[in-house]
Each structure stands twice: as structure tokens, then as C-alpha cells.
Amino acid sequence: MRTVMNKKIIALFVIVLGVAIGSTYFIAKRQMVSGVPQNLPHYHEADLAPFDGSNADKPIYIGLDGYVYDVSKGKEYYITGGSYHYLAGRDSSKELDLIGGEIIKREYPVVGVLAK
């Protein structure tokens, strides 16, 4: 009788532990999209225009594949007159599809979600 009770208690314990681990994993996964924090501000493409590298007081943003990257760290490329100024302050997903996109994703932080 006691062994049956012990087995039931162990089974219950395993179930509770499983639910706890499972829900922690589920919640953690929902909060991360491949390493990107959630609850970021949403930007429409037009919202990015003021962040095109023409104003030294503002950060520089590029929209790429659904996210907004802060490329201020590489401002020499993106300020007015820089080789890639035309990519800043807008959704440049198409332009960066073949070249440059992976550098942006690797080097710069995501600061927002690019709203459709």
C-alpha cells in the first residue's frame, strides 16, 4: 500500500516538474525571436525617415527583414555623403538581400520591429 502511495507521489512530482519546466521553456521562447528581445517599438517605414544619417543629433536606423537596426556605430557609411547613406532611414530589405544584409544583422543591435 505504501509503495503504491510513494509511486503516486513520485508520478505527481514528475508531472508538476514537467509542467513547470515546459511552461518556463514556452514563456522564454515566446519572449525571444532568434535572440531578439520582444516588446520593441514598432516603426512604419515612414517613421524611419528622420533617422537617415542627415541629423547628427539622431541615431541612424535601417529597416531590414522585419526589424529596425541601429547602425549609428558605423555612421561613416550612413551619414550624408557616406557610401551607404541611401540605405539609411528606410526599409532597405530588397537592396540588402544579396550584399550587406548579413553584416548589418551581425554587427548592429535591433531596436525595433518594422511594421507592415
Ligand code: HEM
Ligand atoms: C563594388 C561593390 C562593392 C564594394 C567594393 C563594397 C565594399 C564594401 C566594404 C569594403 C565593406 C566593409 C566590409 C566590412 O566591414 O566587413 C562593405 C560593407 C557593406 N556593404 Fe558594400 N561594397 C559593394 C557593394 C555593396 C552593395 C551593392 C551594397 C548594398 C546595396 C552594399 C552594402 C554594404 C553594407 C550595408 C555594408 C556594411 C557597412 C557597415 O559596416 O555598416 N555593398 N562594402
